[in-house]
Amino acid sequence: MSDKMLAVMKKERDKGAELVTVDIPRIKPDELLVKVKATSICGTDAHIYNWDEWAQGRIKPPMIFGHECAGKVVQVGDQVSRIQVGDYISAETHIPCGHCFQCLTGKRHICQNLKILGVDIDGCFAEYVAIPEVCAWKNDQGLPYEIAAVQEPFGNATYTVMESQVSAKIIAIMGDGPIACFATGIAKAVGAARIFAVGEFPYRVNLLKKMGADVALSILTHDPVKEIMDATSGEGVDVVLEMTGVQGAIDNGFQVLKKGGTFTAFGIPSSKIQFDLANGIIFKGANIIGINGRRMFETWFQLSNLLKYKKVDISPVITHKLPLKDFHEGMEAVVSSNKEVGKVVFFPEAR
Numbered sequence: 001m002s003d004k005m006l007a008v009m010k011k012e013r014d015k016g017a018e019l020v021t022v023d024i025p026r027i028k029p030d031e032l033l034v035k036v037k038a039t040s041i042c043g044t045d046a047h048i049y050n051w052d053e054w055a056q057g058r059i060k061p062p063m064i065f066g067h068e069c070a071g072k073v074v075q076v077g078d079q080v081s082r083i084q085v086g087d088y089i090s091a092e093t094h095i096p097c098g099h100c101f102q103c104l105t106g107k108r109h110i111c112q113n114l115k116i117l118g119v120d121i122d123g124c125f126a127e128y129v130a131i132p133e134v135c136a137w138k139n140d141q142g143l144p145y146e147i148a149a150v151q152e153p154f155g156n157a158t159y160t161v162m163e164s165q166v167s168a169k170i171i172a173i174m175g176d177g178p179i180a181c182f183a184t185g186i187a188k189a190v191g192a193a194r195i196f197a198v199g200e201f202p203y204r205v206n207l208l209k210k211m212g213a214d215v216a217l218s219i220l221t222h223d224p225v226k227e228i229m230d231a232t233s234g235e236g237v238d239v240v241l242e243m244t245g246v247q248g249a250i251d252n253g254f255q256v257l258k259k260g261g262t263f264t265a266f267g268i269p270s271s272k273i274q275f276d277l278a279n280g281i282i283f284k285g286a287n288i289i290g291i292n293g294r295r296m297f298e299t300w301f302q303l304s305n306l307l308k309y310k311k312v313d314i315s316p317v318i319t320h321k322l323p324l325k326d327f328h329e330g331m332e333a334v335v336s337s338n339k340e341v342g343k344v345v346f347f348p349e350a351r
């Protein structure tokens, strides 16, 4: 193999990204070298591309970004024991330290010293990526590459839904991004009795419907609070899954939450939000759950069962499949204003 590869790099502290030819990464003793078969764009990558406030504070160019991927292991470091050359893996993007309180008590996904692939170390928008062995999830050989690549965000949705205990309950999902679409399919699969999905963009509201929402509403054309309260005899829903981080959606979520219900927060606000603690939580006796990433690796076992036994078909959410050299085309679809896009997957081997 040649010692150079194609990669997408954030070169400057500025908007955009460049396609570059760079050296194939050299692995450390606890790392694997993975030939990337498929890699997908996450909201985080759009933040890095747009060089917003969060990216300016966290990202240190020059670096290769991207963190959602699947591929074949082509080389392993001396200390690697669980994974072998030839294994087909997906990347868990949490890189835990292994020795803090959280790591030692089964909560590696909220490690105090957590690093993130493609954020704190070079990522997978490339032909090859080096990942620590601890982040490797072994896939079944038959799993399609594009499905394997999006298991990480599908895992966010799985963790959110499973932690919220939605079975036989009436739920509302706030958001229309790929993770909200995945969550809709998962909630349906695990037996939510009725799913209200509240989005914005018509193309994506249609995806929510395709993924199994009983009622899918756009805030552009509907008053979601009125519609949900009317449909639930004024009681509201048992569970709200908040997947936007947007003030208006969070307010709507607390308004439609039934007394004693569960509000699960996953969407990350870009700044501090205003909050009615008294009416939203205290008088309601609401349960609040915060979701960060995925449990390592309980969530992966659950999500892979959902995929393997075909409980959820996520193919409608994968709307764009492109060679990696067409990176800009894919990223422009993600950052476009009409959001006629679900998940964008790149195939580095495609020409």
Ligand SMILES: [Zn+2]
Residues within 6 Å of the ligand: 042, 043, 044, 067, 068, 152, 153
């Ligand atoms: Zn992601």
Ligand SMILES: [Zn+2]
Residues within 6 Å of the ligand: 096, 097, 098, 099, 100, 101, 102, 103, 108, 111, 112, 113, 114
């Ligand atoms: Zn730790």
